Amino acid sequence: MDSKDDVAKTLALGGSKHVFRKWLFLLGGLFFFVIVAAYTMGAFGRSSGPIYVTETAAIADFDVIVTGTGTVEPTNLVEISSELSGTLAEVHVDYNDRVSVGTVLASLDTTKLEAQLAVSKASLDAAIARVSMAEASLHEAREIYQTTLDLEERGVTPHLVFIEREARFLRSQAEVQSAIADRALAEANLDLQQAELAKACICSPVDGVVLNRAVDPGQIVASALSAPVLFTVAEDLSQMELRLDIDEADIGQIEVGQSALFTVDAYDDRTFPATIVQMRFAPETVDGIVTYKGILEIDNSDLLLRPGMTATADITVKEIRNALVVPNAALRYAPPVLIKEDAASKERSGLLGILIPDGPGAGLSRADSGTVWVLGSDGPREVAVETGASDGRVTEVLSGDIAADVALITEQIDE
Structure with missing residues (x-):
């Protein structure tokens, strides 16, 4: 019984080893096929030449x-404020209204200003009356002085009386000057109050359109520190x-x-x-x-x-106008530059050499905006050019050994 079991185990073990060797052989063949295919494709790719994308030079017009x-x-945008503080009694315009020079946009409450103006007018009237009184007193003092002077010259009037009447005459002249000065001051105060009252009318300084209105009737305007912008008017x-x-x-x-x-x-x-x-x-x-x-x-x-x-x-x-132009892509193009392999890269072999056939630095390029590459029957040829203005798509060529309809390389596709 034991010998039969041993025989069965031996047969089973032999079958497993046979299957394992079979799979190992298949995997090895597949790996070899992949290596050969990769090498073949790489060799084919290296043997075929690159494909060049070209555009032609042309005579064209463009703008920079x-x-x-x-x-x-x-x-001209005018921001209109108020020089005075107070309460807005009325607002006469709204958004988009057309206004002209002097149009009343809004008005402040002028009760206090009108009272101050009335006081100034009364003060001016009083000053004018004082000037008239001083002039009358001066006229009287002048007549008395002239009479006393005649009597003084004849020796009839005492000298002290003459001195007193002369002083009265001089004082009358001074009183007239003082009254005239008071009248001028009253006139200036009146002008000031009239100007303040005029400022209560917020008016447009230009012909235009109201773009913004920042106030409403009853609003208090405080211009003590900075004048607020009440209206914005665009002139035209x-x-x-x-x-x-x-x-x-x-x-x-x-x-x-x-x-x-x-x-x-x-x-x-x-x-x-x-x-x-x-x-x-x-x-x-x-x-x-x-x-x-x-x-x-x-x-x-x-x-x-x-x-x-x-x-x-x-x-x-x-x-x-009428210039020879080349595409900017042609000025940016340069063929790949392969860096020479060093000693380490030459020693590459086996799987690494097959999978990475090109040396380090492959595909690098050095573009020169002063040259283009012309594709002729004998292959690419580098041509130096002097460039001028550009619109971002094409560039003017001022000089160089190229002409219109010449094929210029703009891109290289390596197979």
Whole structure:
């Protein structure tokens, strides 16, 4: 019984070893096939040449454009405040109302100011009366003095009487001067009160449109520390300006008089013309980015544009006509540069050499913006060129051994 069990175990063990050897043989064959296929494909890929993507040089026109963003603003925006403190009795205008010079926008309660004006008028009347009284006294004193002087010369009047009447005459002259000065002071006070009363009327200094109204009747205006803005009036919405932020890298190309086209989000399918009328020297720095403000004149006679709209403008800084141009991709292209294998790479063999056939540094390139690669019948050829202006897609060629319709390599695809 035991011998039969031993025989069965021996047969089972032999069968397992046979299956194991079979699987080991299959795996080894599969691994060899993969190695051979990889080597064959690599060798095939290395033997075939690269595929070149080309574009042709051409004679073309293009414009050099500088882009900036900014906002549409009225040419003259006036913020109207009140010089006086007080209670607003009336507000006469609202948003979008058209106003002209002198239009009353709002009025302060003038009860106190009118009372002060009445006091000033009364003071002036009293001062005028005192001048008349002083002049009458002067006239009397002058007549008495002249009579006394005649008597003094004849020796009839005592000398002390003459001195007293002469002093009275001089005092009368001084009283007249004092009364005249008091009258001038009263007139000045009256003018002051009239000016204060006039300031109670908050009026428009320009012809325009009310953009903002920040007050209501009954509101108290306190202008002791800073005058609050009560109304904002745009002088003329048919003539507006675009305040554009231009990057410092582009500022050297911008000049007054250049034309531009801009768009706003409200009208995506429409462009608006503008002209640069001012370039400000003061820099503006936001988050480390330096820009300069350009002012562009806008004709808004159709009133489509509104204050505060965000605009993106393209400024034409140069117009290139009938020039030989090449695609910028051709200036960026350079063939791969293979670094020579060192001693360590030459010693590679076996599986590592098969799976990584190229040396380190394969595929590196050195682009030169002053050269292009021409694809001829004898293969790629490097040509030096002198470049000019560019619009970001093509670049003007000023000199170089190329002509229109020449195929220029822009990309290389290695199989």
